[in-house]
Amino acid sequence: MKLRQLSTVLAVSVAAGFGGTISADAADTITVTSWGGSYSESQRKAFHEPFMAETGKTVLEDEWNGDLARVRAMVDTGNYQTHVIDAESGQLVAGCDEGLWEKIDYTALGFGPEDFLEGAAHECGVGNISWSFVFAYDKDQFPDGGPQNWADFWNVEKFPGKRGLRKSPKWNLEYALVADGVPLDEIYEVLGTEEGLARALAKLDELRPHVLWYETSAQPPQLLADKEVAMSSAANGRIYTAIVNDGQNFEIVWDSQAMDFDFWVIPKGHPEADLALEFIKFASRPERMGDQTNYVSYGPLRTAAVEYVNPDILPHLPTAPDNTVRWFKTDTQFWADNRESLTERFNVWLAQ
């Protein structure tokens, strides 16, 4: 395995060394760019290796950190270093608006938006996994039953203890509205108005004395384990890792979870876009998507993939039936438009 990784790295660096182009005659080699770590490893096992076995083509791996400037350089110079990129919804929307991604031809793929969760089949990218921003609590601190929803998160009489919240407006404003009784499908509509924003901040005001603001996504499991907080907002993968790998007694509350997706995208104007599409088609097969859950706790976005999901991990996936009773999709377009303005308001509010 080590040797294999090394050879992949070598192959990528050699390719990059020779001007970075995967030359046209190497039509049986495809480069897939993703986020590294255990996430890339899950893709290697669920997609790359079976793809190589079935088609006889070679999959090279590359990593990125969401830097769209690098994609822009590829598209502007025609010097493509990758066929397929795993993008978060933020990069998907920004890159789509800036014309960095190929439009997806769903007829060629043989499936369409109706086979996916809503919003997961985008004109510029095919959704692959969902991850979720939820809240989790420490079961040791609530032996008689813990909080069940965001209204409980706000209820400090019934569930005493500090609350961990991320020091940024994204999701906090949404949660505040959810706790205040706004229906999930109206969150962004309400938040888009001045009164809605004031309402969210007023709701956050109630909780302010009990909030411990954290800075990075690695903090919530630590804060819970140290009993610095009784409950905290967090990315579901982080909490899952703490439960499974570190044996922590945490519980994720999935009610009104804020889901977000990752997408496969193809750099605009790629001469081998059909090859990229072939890979995406392969990786979107329900059994492949289901297989990925053997290696990572992110949910497949194709509805048919559910039956192939590892049953042990199912209760921990954002897309599991029990977890999607009440959920909403993070509105990336809304945040692309309003982030500066809302961050400004939020920072002023925080500093009061």
Add this chain to the structure above:
Amino acid sequence: MFAKVANPTAAFAPGSAELQVQLRRAERSKKIWALVLIAPLFLFLAVTFVVPIARTLFLSVENPELRDMMPDLAAALQAWDSDGTPPDSLVRTFAADVLTAHENRTLARVGKRLNFSISGFRSLLLKTARRMPPQDSPDLLAELTALDKRWGERRYWAALKQASTPYTVEYLLAAVDHQFNPDGEIVEKPPERSIYLTVLARTAWISFVVVTICLFLGYPIAYLLATIPTKYSNLLLLLLLLPFWTSLLVRTTAWLVLLQNQGVVNDLAIWIGLWDEPVQLIRNRLGVYIALVHIMLPFMVLPLFSVMKGISPTHMKAAASLGATPITAFLKVYLPQTLPGAGAGILLVFILTLGFYITPALVGGPSDQMLSQFIAFNASTAVNWGMAGALSLLLMVGVAIFFSIYSRLVGVRDLRLG
């Protein structure tokens, strides 16, 4: 130097001219050599320091997006006096340029710039481009307004005009909580959007408190170090410097472990019986002071130590023999001699603290964030380099003002940095 040599040689009449030339030549080659020797350092400083800083500050006034990506519109906007509704020709140029920019996929970048002036402008532009009414429509503005009523508001067109000038003070204004109104007048931002002046004042106040604590804690330490035998003082100095060689992040995180509610300090205090409930020692202003003072203390002690080391102990003895009480001797004889060291320490600690950001972010509460955190946020998270540049300039001007007042009061020439 040269003049001193030149004058006496003038007395030797016949050979003087030749000698002067020789001397000058020798001096010149020396100077050239000196320049060659410092050239690498000079180049290094220019490339890694002066140019990036100048570039960053320049970013705060640059306004290139609209001019680069919609040049015709920018020219038309410059010609418009921004009174009343935009003329039909302007609207048509706008429509044509929006479509071109949308085709070239540069519209989102223009939108990001305009979003800074009016939130939501980005999606307005993209939406308009996707559903642009036919170009030959008799009243294009009415069609646009029908598409989205915001096109009927003058402030959107005024914001476009603001974005069409080669340079802008919009970022600088925002850094001091001001903005343009649709008439192009500079007005204060509403209170729910004003933050940077408060943050600047807070940054200065935190720095001031840290300096004061460091001075009172550092002075006795430096005195002790300077007066005990060398073999002990070296060891103590090493202990003082040890944290210096530890990563800042490690030290900050260590404070988190020590001071948190279930941390070492709280557990110990409850066990001894000092207090019953965990006391909030961190994620508030107190935590910021503790962590910052810990980091800054060596910068205060070292200059003080080097000055105190040079003060002869006989001075105090002489004062005592002349009848001064220990306190009088200290105030009249010892303290004045240590002022250059204290002055240097104050300057160092104050300026370094002004720029701190990772420590307050980790150990501070929400109302303890300092200006550098907002610079980092704009530079890396929001990718608004104009705003980051403007805030950097604000911080630099703050430092410059402090430095000039300080040098007027204390005199920077007398400082001893150790």
